[in-house]
Amino acid sequence: MHLASQPVGRRERNKQAKLDRITAAARELFAEHGIDDVTTQQIADRADIGTGTLFLYAKSKGELLLLVQNSAYADALARGTAEAAGITVPLDAVMAVVRPVVECNRTQIDNGRTYLREMVFGDPDEPHHHAALTLAAGTEAAIAAVLEREARTTADSAARLAHVISAIMFLSMAASTNVSRTEEELLLEIRNQVAAILPA
Template sequence: MSVAPQSVGRRERNKQAKLDRITAAAAELFAEHGVDEVTTQQIADKADIGAGTLFLYAKSKGELLLLVQNSGYADALVAGRTAAEAIPDVFDAVMAIVRPVVECNRKQIDNGRTYLREIVFGDPEEPHHRDALALTVQTEQMIAEVLTRDPRVEPRNAARLAHVVSAIMFLSMAATINISRSVDEILSEISEQVYVLLRRGGTHPPAD
């Protein structure tokens, strides 16, 4: 017997509503207390669902953090792309992509650093982890697109340079030594390294 389309639609809407409640509950609790101080039971209670239901949407607290942070990361990439499109200079356009990602990651420093660890060490078979990895790929693709504005940079080299820029950004955000540093200080550190990289890679960032 076939399932009525309206029944399928209702079921999907209910699933999305639960996911939205879980995301909102986790985001609020993580922001207020930090991911390490929050339990999955607290998130389930705040979302008004059972713990078993919660684990149908995210199998661990790490996956819940990925779910929450991925949304902010995606918004940061949209902002970065928009800003970069309006900036003709290659170096400045690359940094326009980097800035909102760093700002997003540093809204709650411990959560941001835990998010980066989850991306590196989490289970790539889990859906929210796959989404996070896809966002890192999008970041590199956006940077590579900007780098190819310079006719001296071949697409293959642009992808390689973009991979290194991404690595610089993530290491700067994750480094323990940078815990107390401001967003602008971290961006300055990234900028200095990217400047040297792009100069050697064939692009010519503006002089200080």
Template sequence: MPPTGRRERNKQEKLDRITAAARELFAERGVDEVTTQEIAEKADIGAGTLFLYAKSKGELLLLVQNSMYAEALAVGTSAAARSSDVLEAVMAIVRQVVQCNRKQVDNGRTYLREIVFGDPEEPHHRDALVLTVQTEEAIAEVLRRDAEISAGAATLAHIVSAIMFVSMAATINSARPVDEVVREIEDQVRVLLRR
């Protein structure tokens, strides 16, 4: 791989500062209580520069949450690989995604809304959509272990994903702890898989 030029290193360094500033401020106060100006100031860049990296606060949230989601998916997929029970393996993936999404519940719910209603032409939105596809692929891979459901694994994974996202986004679940949300999802997945 050729060495990265100064311009590219500077761009990456700014992106890293923006991501760190947004992550910290969103975690402290929630996405709705933070302004893009505050993020720019914390990242030590101009507001105009900020918008070169993310065109809206929603895009900034996608940027922050995507990195955490990718990490959670990797941890969940690794845990799933160590489990021989299909339901347990699926739930290993689901649990990590739910925990990631609920570190700051309002941010997590806003993130889900951005995924569904955001502009798919924006790069951070595209990245979020890719993560949802990767989640379904990881779940489908687990489901293919069971010969009885292997043929429908992709469709079942899509349904599991829908169950997970609706459970995380539901207003009725906004105050519920992670374990209760995971248990609700598991109960539905168990019925789906007839376990």
């Protein structure tokens, strides 16, 4: 029998079921109270597991937030990339990629800012942190692909611009001065900064 067609064993199913419960518990509690007001014990209790088991899946509360947010970020990036595919104006196409990522990050502003801090300063050897960095790189790649469609932009130039645009987006979402801004105000600020660096 081919390895890919072998059924998943009971042990793997149990591990996945625990991970699903942990993810759901952390998502609910972080959404209800914010990451700062939730303990790992509360997450373990809601997931109906011991704290020792919880730490087998994520070594810290920050890693749990990465686990939760990565899934939402991946969905947002997929939506943005699909939306950008049908847009021919480079600035509009870039913002089509950026908008759902910003919306996702601002669902719970404190959680979103903590997620970005964990992404930058977390342990790159942790799997959820690595996944977050992969998503950030995927965002840059999606923006670069949009910019490359413009005949005057080379692949190298598109990659450099995408890196700068990604930095603008992440810094705008993380800045404490932007906490009180509405989502639309933040998106307009990002749009104006991106417009200033795109080729005329």
